[in-house]
Amino acid sequence: MDLKSGYPYWAVKNGLMYAFPRLDADLNCDVAVVGAGITGALIADELAGHGHDVVVLDQRDVCWGSTAASTALLQYEIDTHATDLAKRYDQASALLAYQACLAAVHDVGTLAQAVGDVDFATCKSLYYASNRADHARLTDEFAWRRQHSFPVRWLGRSALKDQYGLTSPAAILSSVAARVDPYRLASRLLRRMQQKGTRIFDRTEVKSITSTARSVHLTTDSGVSIRAKHAVIASGYEAQCWLRQRVAQNRSSYAYISDPVDRAELGWLAGTLLWESSRPYLYLRSTGDGRLLVGGEDDDRDIPARRDRLVDRKAAILQRKVARLLPHIQAQPAFAWAGTFAETADGLPFFGPHAQHGPRVLFALAYGGNGITYSMIGAGLLRAQIERRPHPLTDLFSFARLE
Numbered sequence: 593m594d595l596k597s598g599y600p601y602w603a604v605k606n607g608l609m610y611a612f613p614r615l616d617a618d619l620n621c622d623v624a625v626v627g628a629g630i631t632g633a634l635i636a637d638e639l640a641g642h643g644h645d646v647v648v649l650d651q652r653d654v655c656w657g658s659t660a661a662s663t664a665l666l667q668y669e670i671d672t673h674a675t676d677l678a679k680r681y682d683q684a685s686a687l688l689a690y691q692a693c694l695a696a697v698h699d700v701g702t703l704a705q706a707v708g709d710v711d712f713a714t715c716k717s718l719y720y721a722s723n724r725a726d727h728a729r730l731t732d733e734f735a736w737r738r739q740h741s742f743p744v745r746w747l748g749r750s751a752l753k754d755q756y757g758l759t760s761p762a763a764i765l766s767s768v769a770a771r772v773d774p775y776r777l778a779s780r781l782l783r784r785m786q787q788k789g790t791r792i793f794d795r796t797e798v799k800s801i802t803s804t805a806r807s808v809h810l811t812t813d814s815g816v817s818i819r820a821k822h823a824v825i826a827s828g829y830e831a832q833c834w835l836r837q838r839v840a841q842n843r844s845s846y847a848y849i850s851d852p853v854d855r856a857e858l859g860w861l862a863g864t865l866l867w868e869s870s871r872p873y874l875y876l877r878s879t880g881d882g883r884l885l886v887g888g889e890d891d892d893r894d895i896p897a898r899r900d901r902l903v904d905r906k907a908a909i910l911q912r913k914v915a916r917l918l919p920h921i922q923a924q925p926a927f928a929w930a931g932t933f934a935e936t937a938d939g940l941p942f943f944g945p946h947a948q949h950g951p952r953v954l955f956a957l958a959y960g961g962n963g964i965t966y967s968m969i970g971a972g973l974l975r976a977q978i979e980r981r982p983h984p985l986t987d988l989f990s991f992a993r994l995e
């Protein structure tokens with residue numbers, strides 16, 4: 593499966609940062625992490641940092657999957673409104689999910705600062721109503737977040753026009769959000785782990801996973817065998833191949849990045865992410881060197897060749913939308929790309945075991961628009977499961993919600 597098309601900017605900017613060896617001899621470990629994207633990197637780091645003997649395996653060069661295509665807006669606000677989650681489940685579940693995401697934005701920041709040089713910055717996030725019909729939904733969402741002490745401000749039509757130059761009925765301004773170079777963060781994290789003794793192998797495909805009551809046995813494309821106490825499947829949108837039950841829908845999202853824009857022209861966009869209430873939504877942010885990074889135009893295409901052909905056309909549509917929304921900005925696409933992502937029915941991820949594989953095989957499916965913040969939560973959650981400790985999100989983020 594080809595997870596990305598066109599020229600994902602992070603891969604162009606950073607190139608192949610580090611090469612790891614292929615695995616060519618059998619080994620034993622505590623935890624075998626399958627997949628070295630941002631999810632596998634965060635989970636492996638959490639486990640290795642707490643004394644587990646971890647091995648990480650990737651069939652490609654590390655971070656060369658959808659991590660390289662991510663626009664990496666880090667938000668606690670997820671694609672499903674808290675008010676909708678509360679209706680679907682209950683207030684406590686909605687609150688739990690949103691509070692965990694809020695903490696995760698902070699946690700990614702702490703990690704990014706420790707790793708260093710990953711273009712991390714905290715920002716605000718402006719979520720505007722795409723049309724009049726969404727005004728009421730945003731009003732309810734704002735009231736819910738205020739009631740539960742989330743860091744939000746309401747902006748009406750005239751405040752939005754005066755302060756942001758945006759024409760929209762209303763918006764929720766959140767003061768907690770961030771941005772990062774996800775490819776660089778994951779790559780540097782993996783390199784740091786390797787330097788501390790974690791074994792990392794790329795260009796090593798895991799072909800089979802079987803488990804018993806005591807261990808998990810994995811084999812690779814070259815017939816090498818790995819015996820572990822647990823396996824973590826962090827293989828991103830390709831993880832569905834390990835499950836007979838369909839747990840999510842693969843889709844494509846499109847993105848472009850401009851050349852650096854003059855600081856004065858960028859204005860508030862230098863420190864604020866922007867997204868909207870329509871689904872699929874337009875999302876955008878700037879980078880440390882002042883580029884505008886724009887994404888959206890999601891569709892159901894799951895066939896890479898068809899998606900590849902659309903990259904330039906989708907970038908042109910996105911550019912027209914940005915020009916209408918922010919007419920003062922001149923930002924032509926310098927690089928455009930597309931990537932696979934997956935959506936779950938409720939916008940929440942899946943972390944934990946699935947009945948098909950037993951308790952020693954743990955899935956890390958950080959699906960949805962907030963994949964990176966979800967992965968940060970998943971790191972702590974899966975460590976708790978491996979260490980047999982309770983975690984408040986074990987049930988909500990489990991496959992049990994599909995029953």
Ligand SMILES: Cc1cc2nc3c(=O)[nH]c(=O)nc-3n(C[C@H](O)[C@H](O)[C@H](O)COP(=O)(O)OP(=O)(O)OC[C@H]3O[C@@H](n4cnc5c(N)ncnc54)[C@H](O)[C@@H]3O)c2cc1C
Nearest residue numbers: 627629630631651657658659662664665798828931963964
């Ligand atoms: C265009 C786009 C924009 C996005 N924007 C955002 C955003 O703004 N904010 C946000 O939080 N999220 C965003 N996401 C989602 C986010 O990028 C994903 O959550 C994240 O990239 C998933 O990382 P991952 O490590 O799970 O998957 P991947 O990066 O795909 O890593 C999985 C790895 O597993 C490996 N693998 C697969 N099968 C095997 C096997 N059998 N053996 C060995 N290795 C295997 C693959 O080679 C791959 O390297 C976006 C995604 C896209 C595509």
